[in-house]
Amino acid sequence: MSDVINCDPCAYEDNITYAQKWCTTCEEGYCADCEKVHRSLKMSRNHNLITMSDYRKNKNVSVSQTCEEHNKRYDLYCSLHDIALCIDCVDQHKTCSKLLSLDKAVENSKQSTALADLEDKINGALHNVIKFLKEEKLNEEQFETHENLIKKNIKETRNNLNTHLDFLENQMIINLTEQTTASKATHCSNLDQWFLVDQKQKIETMKKMASDARVFLGTREINKMVSAEIKFIKTKMTDAKHFGITMTIDPTITSLLDCTNLFGTISVIERKSELQFKDPKLDQAQSHISDPAKGSKSVIGLQLKHKFKLKKERRSSILSCLILPNGHMLIVNTHGKGCIMEFNDQGQYLRNIPCSDNPFYITRIDSDSFAATHISSRNISIINLYSPDVIKIPVEHDCRGISYQDGKLYVVLTGGKGIVVLDLSGKVLNRIKYDTGNTWVIETTKNRIYTNGLDVIECFSLTGKGIWWHYENNMKGPAGIAVYNENEVFVACKNSYNLLTIKQFGQKGKSKCFLSLRDGLEMPRAIYYDRDRKELLVCNEYDGIAAMYTVIDGQIPIVG
Missing domain, CATH: 3.30.160 (Double Stranded RNA Binding Domain)
Structure with a gap:
């Protein structure tokens, strides 16, 4: 053998x-x-x-213990140049002051920081590769989902046209297939994790069974190969590109003109991957930066309880919602004359709550009552669920979002007029100067106010002093806010079709995406979090779909 x-x-x-x-x-x-x-x-x-x-x-762990130049066994080690020497190499290092016997140098190699750093480097690189491959897979799935939605749109549009459009439809599908096939080809990456896994296994083997000399020399040889692999990984991740896909239907199609030459256009949107290679040591150092959320609970997952369809008597335009203490849900549909619908905790429609004016945004006051702003009248309604009597509070400007906290109503005024604070009798307690030109929603805690803007979420004190803000490319059209705790909020983004959590990190926020188009989010807008029940209600604005999620949270450990 x-x-x-x-x-x-x-x-x-x-x-x-x-x-x-x-x-x-x-x-x-x-x-x-x-x-x-x-x-x-x-x-x-x-x-x-x-x-x-x-x-x-x-x-299998290839480590040479013989000098390639002189073909003699290594006997010495120069710590100045970090190189092993044979007896004939000594002449080249006469001026070096740090020559050691190899036996002395290799003592405790298995417990050396060099070996530990190499393991950390491989583990960090493996983490980056696995994360990169997961994002590539997710992007590919989302890309195909968008492609399928476009195909469905093409078919639905096509069903309203006569047979004269058959040829144009076929040309469109061919165009779509050609462009998506070409784009999908770029997803094929020759980046994999097996080389790093192999090096990691070699290290484990060396630690268990190799001599100190083999560990010492092997650590440096493997480190060279791993460093080269990481350089290659960084290059691949830097050069990686992701693609989006859109379609524009030619407006002449709907007018059924015989002279139409296009079914529509396919556009593949190319964007650079935002995923960066993260150095675990740098991340560890950054984790020592003061973070107010450290030591507190944080959202770690959402578990779907059930989805339900809203009562389809008219088109939907869902802007606001809330959960009552008994688990029932109130959802505001502002389309047409508008209505406030009540559903039980399983999503079954119960009734429309009487409302004299078109409702806009609502906020819970107690187990029996809530307050609502209106589109067409300058007043706020306080409505009791079990009484026909409605308290009207007049306001000086049109209103948008509203939030109740400790006996006070915080109301967004249109036209950049700021935020007005009222008691339940309508008495003005405070005015917060704030440009509300692009602000629609407001949420509060005992110490903070949270509002949305043009692709931005802001948090400030009850006196209007800024605390933190957050802006990012993945957060387009933040339209709904729900407070998890003072340091973390849920945000529904109608234009980027996703739901994020944003946590305070100094004077800025850090986000994490929990739901997206693949989870059924199509222009999500109205959201509400019930702290006692640990339930999050999410409603799409136009398609009449709502979903209830159980919020899974956990403790963030304090670092350092």
Whole structure:
């Protein structure tokens, strides 16, 4: 057999005997008889002997202990140049002040920081590769979802046209297929994790079975290869591109003109991947930065309880919602004359709550009542669920979002007029100067106010002093806010079709995406979080779909 190892002492005597054990100190194989002699000698009594099967595993970790230039065994180590030397190499390092014997240098190599750093480097690179591959897969799935939605749109549009459009439809599908096929080809990446996994396994093998010398030298050789691989990974991740896909239907199609030459156009949107290679050591250092959310609970997941369809008597335009203490839900549909619909905790429609004016935004006051702003009248209604009596509070400007906190109503005024604070009798308690030109929603806690703007979420004190703000490319059209705790909020983004959480991090926020188009979000707008029930209600604005999620949270450990 090609992998049979002979006993070295026997071979010296010209006897052929198979080795049963391998000495990692002497780097020689021993048969059963020679092993007994080796163990009996004082100078080799404490040497580490391993089985031949273990040796063959360790043999795969290629580490040279011989100088390539002089073909002599390494005996010394220059710590100044971080290089092993044979006796003939010494002349080149006469001026070096830090020459050690190799035996001295390799002491405790398995516990060295160099080996630990190499393991951390491989683990960090593996984490980056796995994360990159997951994002590539997710982007590919989303790309195909968008493609399927466009195909569906093409078909639905086509069904309203006569047979004269058959040829144009076929041309459009061909165009779509050609462009998406070309774009999908770029998703095929030759980046994989197996090289790093292999290096990691080699290190584990060295730590368990190799000599200190092999560990010492192997650490440096593997480090060179891993560094080169990481450089390659960074290049691949920097050059990676993701694609979006859109379609524009030619407006002449709907007019059924015979002279139409286009069914529409397909546009593949190319954007650079925002995923960056993260150095685990740098991340660890950054984690020591003061973060108010550290030590508090944070959202770690959403579990779907059920989805339901709103009562379809008219088109939907859902702007606001809330959950009552008994689990019932109130959802505002502002389309037409508008209505406030009540559903039970399973999503079954119960009734429309009487409302004299078109409702806009609502906020819960207690278990029996809520307040509502209106589109067509300058007043706020306080409505009791079990009484026909409605309290009207006049206001000086048109209103948008509203939030109740500790006996006070915080109301967004249109036209950049700021935020007015009222008691339940309508008395003005405070006016907060704030440009509300692009602000639609407002949420409050005992100490903070949260509002939306043009692709921005802002948090400030009850006196109007700014605390933190957040803006990012993945947050387009933030239209709904729900407070998880003072340091973290849910945000529904109608134009980017996703739901994020944003946590305070100094004077800015850090986001995490929990739901997207693949979860059924199509222009989500109205959201509400019930802290007692740990439930999040999410409503799309136009398609009449709502969903209830259980919020899974956990403790963020305090670092340092």
